[in-house]
Amino acid sequence: MSSHDLLPVHTGTVIEDDSLTLEQLCRACDVHADWVISLVEESIIEPQGDEIQRWRFSGTSVVRVRSALRLQRDLGVNLAGIALALDLMEELESLRTELKKMRHG
Amino acid sequence: MEYKDYYKIMGVSRSATQDEIKRAYRKLARKYHPDVSKEKDAEAKFKELGEAYEVLQDPEKRAAYDRLGANWKAGEDFRPPPNWDEGFEFRGGGFPGGGAGVFSDFFEQLFGRGGFRPSEQSARGFQTRGQDAHAKIYIDLEDSIRGTTRNITLSAPEMDARGHVQVKQRSLNIKIPKGIKPGQHIRLSGQGDPGSGGGKAGDLLLEIAFNPHRLYRISDADIYLDLPVTPWEAALGAKIKVPTPDGNVDLTIPPNSHQGSKLRLKGRGLPAKTPGDFFVVLQIALPPANTERAKALYQKMQQELNFNPRQSLGV
Numbered sequence: 001m002s003s004h005d006l007l008p009v010h011t012g013t014v015i016e017d018d019s020l021t022l023e024q025l026c027r028a029c030d031v032h033a034d035w036v037i038s039l040v041e042e043s044i045i046e047p048q049g050d051e052i053q054r055w056r057f058s059g060t061s062v063v064r065v066r067s068a069l070r071l072q073r074d075l076g077v078n079l080a081g082i083a084l085a086l087d088l089m090e091e092l093e094s095l096r097t098e099l100k101k102m103r104h105g
Numbered sequence: 106m107e108y109k110d111y112y113k114i115m116g117v118s119r120s121a122t123q124d125e126i127k128r129a130y131r132k133l134a135r136k137y138h139p140d141v142s143k144e145k146d147a148e149a150k151f152k153e154l155g156e157a158y159e160v161l162q163d164p165e166k167r168a169a170y171d172r173l174g175a176n177w178k179a180g181e182d183f184r185p186p187p188n189w190d191e192g193f194e195f196r197g198g199g200f201p202g203g204g205a206g207v208f209s210d211f212f213e214q215l216f217g218r219g220g221f222r223p224s225e226q227s228a229r230g231f232q233t234r235g236q237d238a239h240a241k242i243y244i245d246l247e248d249s250i251r252g253t254t255r256n257i258t259l260s261a262p263e264m265d266a267r268g269h270v271q272v273k274q275r276s277l278n279i280k281i282p283k284g285i286k287p288g289q290h291i292r293l294s295g296q297g298d299p300g301s302g303g304g305k306a307g308d309l310l311l312e313i314a315f316n317p318h319r320l321y322r323i324s325d326a327d328i329y330l331d332l333p334v335t336p337w338e339a340a341l342g343a344k345i346k347v348p349t350p351d352g353n354v355d356l357t358i359p360p361n362s363h364q365g366s367k368l369r370l371k372g373r374g375l376p377a378k379t380p381g382d383f384f385v386v387l388q389i390a391l392p393p394a395n396t397e398r399a400k401a402l403y404q405k406m407q408q409e410l411n412f413n414p415r416q417s418l419g420v
Binding site: 007008009010011012013014015016017027028029030059060062063066067070071074075076085089100101 | 131134135138139140141151155234236237239254256276277278279280282285288289290291292293294296307308309310311312317322
């Protein structure tokens with residue numbers, strides 16, 4: 001028996017796709033709602049639902065919002081630049097995956 | 106304590122103008138930003154850069170730093186001379202790399218601590234909920250297929266009673282629910298940063314990523330397998346055994362299949378209410394012509410099949 005076996009097992013909840021409210025997303029990323037709204041207006045993140053009260057975000061929004069925050073804070077990138085950078089980074093990531101597949105395949 | 110050469114870190118001369126320092130920071134920040142960079146140690150380099158810029162962009166801090174003299178070597182054992190900061194007034198705030206974490210002992214010795222969140226928070230008297238903490242964990246495909254319990258170790262800077270920052274590690278056993286997909290998050294209530302003034306602790310959000318698998322690729326809830334087949338299996342059709350994470354299955358390959366043909370096994374991807382699919386991508390393997398008999402068979406095909414794979418190239 002390893003020492004790990006003595007620890008309690010934590011059971012979390014899975015953040016299902018399109019289940020986070022604006023408030024939950026803000027809290028998860030420690031940002032203001034106004035700023036998240038401006039990210040939505042720039043379509044950096046895309047919630048389901050048409051009214052703000054009904055907006056539901058996916059778990060990947062958390063990753064994008066936090067990246068956006070770091071890009072703004074550390075590099076002084078504006079919203080349009082953030083949108084461009086995130087899209088290009090995503091594309092780069094999928095190309096790298098593709099490349100890895102071809103090298104090993 | 107080691108001396109840090111902030112000019113060297115930023116790649117500028119001691120006589121650089123404030124504008125040159127800013128430009129150097131922007132350029133290096135793009136290079137080493139952890140979100141953008143694939144450089145090794147990008148995160149450590151970015152932190153170091155943030156610290157160097159924090160000092161050099163502020164004329165007061167820079168002047169005080171310069172007064173230490175130019176004869177120190179990076180890494181050299183350093184003790185600030187007495188009264189070295191006499192007559193300087195340091196204003197807090199404006200930490201460009203503040204979010205990047207904690208500055209070095211060298212920095213703290215000279216300029217005190219700044220930009221470290223929990224200290225600011227606990228200074229406020231009222232009740233606040235703790236921050237949500239974030240971490241990324243890597244699991245195996247099999248963990249998601251069957252569900253399991255995994256032990257993870259998280260490290261986070263924490264402040265002890267005497268105000269020293271230490272990286273504290275803690276170990277958690279976590280249930281990995283069946284069917285979790287890459288990019289999804291697990292929320293563990295109350296496992297984030299502690300609240301202050303009796304406020305509730307924040308949550309811990311774990312982003313799930315998958316380790317590369319020897320056989321399979323995962324895309325959302327779908328699983329892909331590259332399956333080598335013989336030319337005659339692809340051409341004539343066949344029934345062959347295929348490994349899936351749930352065990353071997355018999356797969357029927359229809360006649361006249363091509364290189365790259367995709368066959369779907371519905372619902373054999375990651376488990377869920379609507380489970381993902383399992384895709385088999387055919388990879389035609391050429392038998393080597395390394396015996397007289399194999400060569401004869403190839404020659405027979407050459408003579409009897411009128412096949413030009415370059416027709417579309419017009420040659």
